[in-house]
Amino acid sequence: MNWRDAAACRSEDPELFFPxxxxxxxxxxxxxxxxxxxxxxxxxxxxSWALRNGERDGVWGAMTADERRRRLGRLSGSNP
Ligand code: SF4
Incomplete structure (x- = not known):
């Protein structure tokens, strides 16, 4: 089974996740x-999927795009 099959957002308006x-x-x-x-x-x-795949838009795993960018920056050491 793919993790997407169990996603809570399957029953939500997709627009909610793309402010x-x-x-x-x-x-x-x-x-x-x-x-x-x-x-x-x-x-x-x-x-994890969104971070690995560099998903640029939307809320994934409760993280916004900016939060993912900051997290990736910290992981790579390129962000103070
Ligand atoms: S966007 Fe949120 S609700 Fe949808 S699969 Fe990811 S963690 Fe679950």
């Missing part, structure tokens, strides 16, 4: 998406 930004009104949308992620049984698989 247009990360500030202002988008913050509320991101927090709603994160709430779904935090009850998702495949959160870790999803987050």
């Amino acid at each position: 247009i930004g990360e500030d202002g009104l988008s913050r509320q949308q991101i927090e709603q998406a994160r709430a779904v992620c935090h009850r998702c049984p495949v959160l870790t698989d999803c987050g």
Whole structure:
């Protein structure tokens, strides 16, 4: 079975996971998406997949694109 088959977001509007930004009104949308992620049984698989594949947009594994970029920067040592 693919981890996506167990994704909690399968029953959600996909738009929820693709805010247009990360500030202002988008913050509320991101927090709603994160709430779904935090009850998702495949959160870790999803987050790892997004990091490994350099997913550039959207909320994956409860992480925004900026959060993934920062995490990857820390892992590579290129970000203080
Ligand atoms: S962690 Fe979030 S984005 Fe990933 S599969 Fe689960 S609900 Fe969907």
